[in-house]
Amino acid sequence: MKRDALKYCGVLVIVALFAVTGFAAETDYYRGKTVRIVVGLSAGGGFDVYARTLSRHMGKHIPGNPTFVVDNMPGAGSMIAANHVYKAAKPDGLTLGHFVGGLFMQQLLGRPGAEFHATKYEFVGAPIPEKxxxxxxxxxxxxxxxxxxxxxxxxxxxxxxxxxxxxxxxxxxxxxxxxxxxxxxxxxxxxxxxxxxxxxxxxxxxxxxxxxxxxxxxxxxxxxxxxxxxxxxxxxxxxxxxxxxxxxxxxxxxxxxxxxxxDAADIARPFVMPPNTPKDRVQIMRQAFLTTLKDPAFLAEAEKSKLDVDPVTGESLEKIVAAIYRTNPAMLAKLKEVLE
CATH class of the missing domain: 3.40.190.10 (Periplasmic binding protein-like II)
Structure with a gap:
C-alpha cells in the first residue's frame, strides 16, 4: 500500500515537472523574439490602423513579451500578402497575416491568383465583423x-x-x-x-x-x-x-x-497564421488576441482612433470559412457571374 502511494506521488511529481517545463518552454519561446504582422493593404488605411494599434499592446499578453512589428505588403487587393503568409512565411508562430477576407470567396469561386486554400490557415480572430x-x-x-x-x-x-x-x-x-x-x-x-x-x-x-x-x-x-x-x-x-x-x-x-x-461580413478582417503552425502557438495567439481586445489601454487607444471593437474568435472564423466552402453550388455559380 505504502509502495503504491509512493509510486502515485512519483507520477504526480513527473506530471508537475512536465507542466512546469511546458510552461517554461512556452514562455522561453517568445522571449526576445519579434512577431511580424503582414498587412495586405497600404499604410494609413483601416486594416493598417487596426494592426498597428494591436501591435502596440499584444506583446504584453504573450508569455515572454515578444515585440510586434507591422509590415505592409499591398498589392492585388491584398492577395500578395495572403499568398505570402500561406506559402512563404515560416509556420513558427512568429508571423500573423491581416488581409481582405473576401479573398476566401474569390478562391472558392476559382478566381486566378489565389495560391492558398482558405480552410488551411490557422485563424487567430478578427477585431470586428465588416460593417x-x-x-x-x-x-x-x-x-x-x-x-x-x-x-x-x-x-x-x-x-x-x-x-x-x-x-x-x-x-x-x-x-x-x-x-x-x-x-x-x-x-x-x-x-x-x-x-x-x-x-x-x-x-x-x-x-x-x-x-x-x-x-x-x-x-x-x-x-x-x-x-x-x-x-x-x-x-x-x-x-x-x-x-x-x-x-x-x-x-x-x-x-x-x-x-x-x-454572410461574408464576419470573415472580412481576419488575422491568420500560416498552415501547420504548432497548435500551442496558435492557441497562445488566439488568447492574446482576445485579451488585448479587452485591455483598457488598447480600448482607450482604439476609442481615440475611432476604432470599433467587436471580436470574432479564431474558432468562429474557422467554422464560418468551413461553412462558406459548403455553399450551395447554384448560388456560388450566380455569385461568380455577378462578381466576374
Whole structure:
C-alpha cells in the first residue's frame, strides 16, 4: 500500500515537472523574439490602423513579451500578402497575416491568383465583423440614395483588387440596380480617399469603422456623406442611413445580398497564421488576441482612433470559412457571374 502511494506521488511529481517545463518552454519561446504582422493593404488605411494599434499592446499578453512589428505588403487587393503568409512565411508562430477576407470567396469561386486554400490557415480572430457603408463626397452631388438611384451616369467608386470594397458594389449594382462604375487598382483606402478628395472618384463602399477612423475630417465638415449601409441591421451611429437590402425587389436579389454581403461580413478582417503552425502557438495567439481586445489601454487607444471593437474568435472564423466552402453550388455559380 505504502509502495503504491509512493509510486502515485512519483507520477504526480513527473506530471508537475512536465507542466512546469511546458510552461517554461512556452514562455522561453517568445522571449526576445519579434512577431511580424503582414498587412495586405497600404499604410494609413483601416486594416493598417487596426494592426498597428494591436501591435502596440499584444506583446504584453504573450508569455515572454515578444515585440510586434507591422509590415505592409499591398498589392492585388491584398492577395500578395495572403499568398505570402500561406506559402512563404515560416509556420513558427512568429508571423500573423491581416488581409481582405473576401479573398476566401474569390478562391472558392476559382478566381486566378489565389495560391492558398482558405480552410488551411490557422485563424487567430478578427477585431470586428465588416460593417460596409458607402461614403461619397459632397462634390460628387450624391447626398442620398434617391439621387444615386436617379443618377444618369454611373457613379465612380474606388476599390482595391479584392474584398468587400469590390464585391459589395458589384452585388449592389446587380441586386438593386445602383449605377456604379468601379475604378480598380488602388493599393488601399488611403489612396482612395485622396482620389475622392481630388475629384477623381465620388467615393467608395468599405468598412464604416475604417471610414470614420480615417476620413474623420470629411465626415465632420460635411464634405463626405454616408448614403447607404450594406448590413442586415442598421448601426446605431447610422440610424438614418438606409439598408441596401431594403431596395432589393426579388428573392434572388435578397439572397445575393445575404450570401455575398451579410454572410461574408464576419470573415472580412481576419488575422491568420500560416498552415501547420504548432497548435500551442496558435492557441497562445488566439488568447492574446482576445485579451488585448479587452485591455483598457488598447480600448482607450482604439476609442481615440475611432476604432470599433467587436471580436470574432479564431474558432468562429474557422467554422464560418468551413461553412462558406459548403455553399450551395447554384448560388456560388450566380455569385461568380455577378462578381466576374
Amino acid at each position: 460596409t457603408a458607402c461614403a461619397l463626397t459632397k462634390a460628387s452631388g450624391i447626398a442620398s440614395m434617391e439621387r444615386w438611384m436617379a443618377a444618369k451616369t454611373p457613379v465612380k467608386l474606388g476599390a482595391t483588387g479584392s474584398g468587400p470594397i469590390v464585391d459589395v458594389p458589384k452585388i449592389l449594382k446587380h441586386a438593386i440596380g445602383l449605377p456604379i462604375q468601379l475604378v480598380l487598382g488602388f493599393k488601399g483606402t488611403a489612396d482612395i480617399r485622396l482620389a475622392a478628395e481630388s475629384g477623381e472618384l465620388a467615393g467608395a463602399c468599405w468598412s464604416w469603422d475604417g471610414i470614420k477612423s480615417t476620413w474623420t475630417r470629411g465626415l465632420e465638415s460635411g464634405e463626405v456623406n454616408v448614403v447607404l449601409q450594406a448590413l442586415a441591421k442598421p448601426l446605431p451611429d447610422l440610424s438614418k442611413v438606409p439598408l441596401a437590402v431594403s431596395y432589393a425587389k426579388t428573392a434572388e436579389a435578397r439572397q445575393l445580398i445575404q450570401v455575398g454581403v451579410h
